[in-house]
Amino acid sequence: MAEPRKRVLSGIQPSGTLHLGNYFGMMKPSIELQDGGEECFYFIADYHALTQLPEPAKLRERTRGVALDFLACGLDPERTVFFRQSDVPEVHELTWVLSCLTPVGLLERCHSYKDKIARGLVPNHGLFSYPVLMAADILIYGSHLVPVGKDQKQHLEVTRDLAIRFNNAYGDILVVPEAMIREDVAVIPGLDGQKMSKSYDNTIELFGEPKATRQKIMRIVTDSTPMEAPKDPERCNVFALYRLLASAEEREALRQRYVAGGMGYGHAKQALADKVAEVFAPMRERRQELVAKPRLVEDILQAGASRARAVARETLNRVRAAIGLE
Ligand code: ADP
Ligand code: TRP
Numbered sequence: 388m389a390e391p392r393k394r395v396l397s398g399i400q401p402s403g404t405l406h407l408g409n410y411f412g413m414m415k416p417s418i419e420l421q422d423g424g425e426e427c428f429y430f431i432a433d434y435h436a437l438t439q440l441p442e443p444a445k446l447r448e449r450t451r452g453v454a455l456d457f458l459a460c461g462l463d464p465e466r467t468v469f470f471r472q473s474d475v476p477e478v479h480e481l482t483w484v485l486s487c488l489t490p491v492g493l494l495e496r497c498h499s500y501k502d503k504i505a506r507g508l509v510p511n512h513g514l515f516s517y518p519v520l521m522a523a524d525i526l527i528y529g530s531h532l533v534p535v536g537k538d539q540k541q542h543l544e545v546t547r548d549l550a551i552r553f554n555n556a557y558g559d560i561l562v563v564p565e566a567m568i569r570e571d572v573a574v575i576p577g578l579d580g581q582k583m584s585k586s587y588d589n590t591i592e593l594f595g596e597p598k599a600t601r602q603k604i605m606r607i608v609t610d611s612t613p614m615e616a617p618k619d620p621e622r623c624n625v626f627a628l629y630r631l632l633a634s635a636e637e638r639e640a641l642r643q644r645y646v647a648g649g650m651g652y653g654h655a656k657q658a659l660a661d662k663v664a665e666v667f668a669p670m671r672e673r674r675q676e677l678v679a680k681p682r683l684v685e686d687i688l689q690a691g692a693s694r695a696r697a698v699a700r701e702t703l704n705r706v707r708a709a710i711g712l713e
Contacts, residue, residue, distance in 0.1 A: 395425045395567075396530035398432040398472065398521075401449035402439060405456045406590035407663075408575040408583030411631050412536055416569055418461045420534065427467040428528050428695060429457070434472050434520060438513040454684050456593055459674035470691035472524065477699040481523040482516075484706060488552045489519055498541055522546040526553075526561045527699045534567040557709040561702075575631070576624045578607050591628075591663065594671055601660040609652040617648040625655045632662040 397417055399405075405414070421427045431453050436446060450471060462469055472478065494500065497518055504510055513520075518541075525533055525546050533543055543566035550561040574582045577589030584590070591603055607625050612618050620626040620642045630638050641658060644650045677684055707713050 392424060392426045393531040394428060394529060395420055395532045395534065396428040396430075396525055396528050396564075397534050398430045398435070398524055399453060400432045400436045401446065401453045402436045402441070403449065403585035404590075404595075405453060405593045406583055406585065407593065407628065407631075408577065408590065410460065410593055411575050412572050413534075414457060414460055416572060417534055418457075421463055421467045425532065428470075428530065428698075429462065429467055430470045430472050430475075430524070430691075430695070432472045432521075432524070434478075435517060438511065438517055440511075451684070454688060455674050455677050458677055458684065458687065459594070459670045461670075464687045464691065468691045468694045469687060470695045471688050474688065474692035475527075475696050475699050477696065477703050478520070478523045478527055480703055481527045481699075481706060482520050484710060485522055485526070485549050485553065486516060486519050488549060488556065489516075493545060493548065494518060497545065499538065518542045518545040519549070522549045525564050526550055527702050528695065529562045529698065529702060530564045531562060532567045533564050534569070537568055540566060540568060553706075557706075560705050560709050573627075576627050578603060578624075580608050580624045593667065594674055597664055600663060604656050604660040604663065605653070607656060607659075614651040615648055618645040618650070618652075620645040623652070623655070625652060625659050629655065629659045629662060632659075632666045637662075 395417075397413070399409070399413060417427070417429060431450050433446060433450050436449070441449070454469075454471075457469065458464070494515055500510065500515060500517070503514065508514075521542050522545060525543075526549070533546075535543065543564070547563050550563045553561050554563070577583030577587060578591070579587070579589045581587055581589060591600060595603070604625075607628075609623060609625060623645070626641065626645065629641060633641070641655065645655070
């Protein structure tokens with residue numbers, strides 16, 4: 388008999404405009420997984436974004452932006468269940484059940500929470516219990532594999548811990564998931580060479596206005612090697628981005644221009660800007676088509692939510708029975 392299909396699940400917060408770091412670190416690898424044999428569930432974590440209390444119009448706009456970006460970048464709603472977290476309110480029922488099994492100390496030790504407090508944020512209870520909602524997101528769909536960035540590793544450990552605690556207390560009900568952390572996807576550098584992140588204001592947006600994108604690329608920080616001198620592509624932020632987008636031949640050609648000398652960083656930046664424009668042109672076009680069909684995007688999310696809800700309901704029924712609620 389064939390092995391049952393594994394379920395892959397991941398979520399992304401609609402907390403800003405998506406950028407090249409999100410694309411290469413999370414979106415592209417997740418979208419590629421839909422071509423494998425697994426069943427993919429991807430969702431927009433709008434309840435998680437609420438921990439930062441965005442303005443309602445912003446939350447709505449960003450959620451819609453993330454949906455458009457993912458669909459434009461190749462997420463195929465025929466093969467992947469794509470939905471909005473808040474369209475499956477069942478997740479809160481499981482969150483509560485898990486909360487009652489969560490030692491406060493476990494949440495107090497979470498780096499992401501501690502980092503935010505260290506930066507002066509006054510935490511709300513939602514921020515504190517963020518990992519419990521995330522655990523419920525994962526466990527309610529019986530997910531086996533969860534592709535995430537390294538920054539989410541600890542949250543996956545919390546999830547596994549809670550699943551094991553639940554199963555020990557009430558029987559083998561929840562699937563204990565595995566994190567899928569791609570060590571090969573390096574941290575994508577931003578304009579200033581630090582990790583590209585919306586918090587550092589150093590991003591290249593996926594679907595930014597082309598002229599503004601080129602201007603941003605021209606601002607990428609490089610060293611002061613003079614124009615004539617040979618340059619080391621391995622230590623250059625411009626090349627680090629170019630290599631992600633170019634073919635092997637193009638990469639090699641630019642590498643040789645670096646080491647030969649006589650090429651200024653300005654040329655490399657123009658080459659990168661051309662490449663960004665070229666690679667994202669078809670996705671930009673697809674995005675425009677989708678923008679013109681707001682109903683279609685909403686229908687895709689609703690269809691995804693209805694498939695997700697059916698799975699959530701089933702898990703919840705088993706959980707409720709096991710804990711003595713019915
Ligand atoms: P940001 O740092 O801009 O706030 P998020 O934390 O919302 O981005 O990240 C969403 C997803 O994109 C996560 O899976 C994260 O690992 C990935 N990601 C974000 N920035 C980068 C980057 N610079 N390099 C690689 N992956 C990234
Ligand atoms: N916390 C994740 C992030 O900030 C987003 C997220 C919420 C998530 N729920 C999830 C990721 C469940 C994977 C699985 O990137």
